[in-house]
Amino acid sequence: MSFFLFAVALLASTVGAVVGAGGGVIIKPVLDLVGVLPVSTVSFCSGCTALGMALFSLIYNRKNGVKLHLKTSTLLALGAVCGGLAGKSLFELVRKGGNEFVLGAVQAVCLTVITFGVFLYVCNKSKLPSRHVTNPVGIIVIGICLGVISSFLGIGGGTSNIAVLFFFFSMDAKEAAKNSLYIIIFSQLSSIISAFATASVPVFQWCDLVFMVCGGIAGAVLGGTISKKINNADVERILKILLLLITAIDFYNVLKFACFS
Numbered sequence: 586m587s588f589f590l591f592a593v594a595l596l597a598s599t600v601g602a603v604v605g606a607g608g609g610v611i612i613k614p615v616l617d618l619v620g621v622l623p624v625s626t627v628s629f630c631s632g633c634t635a636l637g638m639a640l641f642s643l644i645y646n647r648k649n650g651v652k653l654h655l656k657t658s659t660l661l662a663l664g665a666v667c668g669g670l671a672g673k674s675l676f677e678l679v680r681k682g683g684n685e686f687v688l689g690a691v692q693a694v695c696l697t698v699i700t701f702g703v704f705l706y707v708c709n710k711s712k713l714p715s716r717h718v719t720n721p722v723g724i725i726v727i728g729i730c731l732g733v734i735s736s737f738l739g740i741g742g743g744t745s746n747i748a749v750l751f752f753f754f755s756m757d758a759k760e761a762a763k764n765s766l767y768i769i770i771f772s773q774l775s776s777i778i779s780a781f782a783t784a785s786v787p788v789f790q791w792c793d794l795v796f797m798v799c800g801g802i803a804g805a806v807l808g809g810t811i812s813k814k815i816n817n818a819d820v821e822r823i824l825k826i827l828l829l830l831i832t833a834i835d836f837y838n839v840l841k842f843a844c845f846s
Contacts, residue, residue, distance in 0.1 A: 586621060587796040590630075594800030595807075598638040601743075602808025603815070604824045605762025607769045608801055609635035609735075610743030611827070614696060614834040617689055618841075624689040625680055625787040628739025629780065630794050635740070636773040638801035639766040646809045651759045658764045660721055664728020665735070665772035672736025673779045679737075690842035692738050697835040699734065703748040704828035707821065715755040727753060731768060736776040744828060758820035759812070 593615055594608065601608035609631040616627045643653075680688050706713070718724055727749060734745050746765035750756045756764060780786045812820070 587790075587792050589621070590616075590793050591796040591800040594634050594638075594797040595804045598634065598801040598804025599808040599811070600804075600823065600827055601635075601638060602642045602766075602805045603762065603812050604744075604758075604820055604827060605747055605765035606743045606824075606827065607635040607740070607746075607766060608638045608804060609740040609769075609773075610696075610700070610831060612797075613738065613740050614693070614831055614838055617693065617838050618834055622789075622793075623787065624685045624692070626789045628676065628692070629777075629787050630789055630797050631739045632736075632773045632776055633794060634797045634801040635769055636777065637798040638805045639769040639773070641802045642766050642805035642809055643763070643770070645806055646763065646812070649763075649809070649813060651763045653767060654754070654756070654760070654764055657724060657754060658767045660724040661728035661731065661764075662768050662771035664725035664730075665732035665768050666775040667725075668729035668732020668734075669736040669772040669775035670732075670779050671729070672733040672738075673776045673783075673785075675733065676737050676739075677783075677785055686842050690839060693835050693838035693842055695734075696738055696740070697832060697839055699745055700828055700835060701832045703744045704825065704832060706748050706752070707825055707828065710751055713752070715751065716753050717755045718753045728768070732772040732775070735769065735772045744824070744831070747824065758817040758824070762812070762820065 593612055597611035598608035601611060612631040612634060613627060616622055617624065679691055718727065731746055731749060735743065746768055747761050750761035750764055
C-alpha cells in the first residue's frame, strides 16, 4: 500500500506545485474515496505531505523569477498559524463528537462547497474587481480564516489560498501559487505541532507517512520543472480542471460518508 500512497502523493504534489494547491487538497479526497486509511489518519498524513512538498518546492524554486510578496505572505502566514491551531481544535471537536464517518462527511461537504465556489470564482474572476488589501490587521484576519480551513480539512491550504490571493491581493496565477505554498508551510506546521503537543496524533504507519512525504517532495521537483515551462494562462487552465475533478470526488465522498454515518 505504501507504493500506492507514494503514487498518489507524487501526482497530487506535482499538480499542487504547479498551481500552488499544496497537494493535500487532492490527496485528502482521493484517499477518502478509496478508503485505505481512517479519515483522521488521512488528514494528518495529507497535512504532513503538504508541508514537506511546500517547503521543498519553495527552496527548489526560490530563483525562478516569480515574486514572493514577503510582507503580505508573512502576515497571512502568521494569521494562518493562529487559524491552524483553531482549525485543529475544531477538528478534534468534530472527531470526538461523532465517528470517523461523521468527520469524513463534514469535511467532504466543506471541501465540495469551497472547491466549487473557488471554481466559479476562477472562471469569472476577469469580470470581478480584485482588491489589494494592505492593512496588516485585515491581512492577518484573512490568514486566520485560511489557517482554519486548511487545518480542519487537512488539505494544506489548497485552492482556497489561490482564490484569496487572486481576489484580495491581485496576484497572478504564478505569484499566487508561490505565495500559497509559503502560507501552507506555516499553517500546516502549526497544526502538526499542535497534534503532537496535545497527544492527538492519530494512529499511522511510519512507512506510509515516509512514502507519502517522499512522493510530495518528488512532486515538488517535478511540478517546479513543469511550472518553468508554462505561462499564467496554462496554470489557470490546469487549476480549473483540478477544481472540477476535486469537486466531483468530494461530492461522491459526501454521498459515501452520508450512507455510513
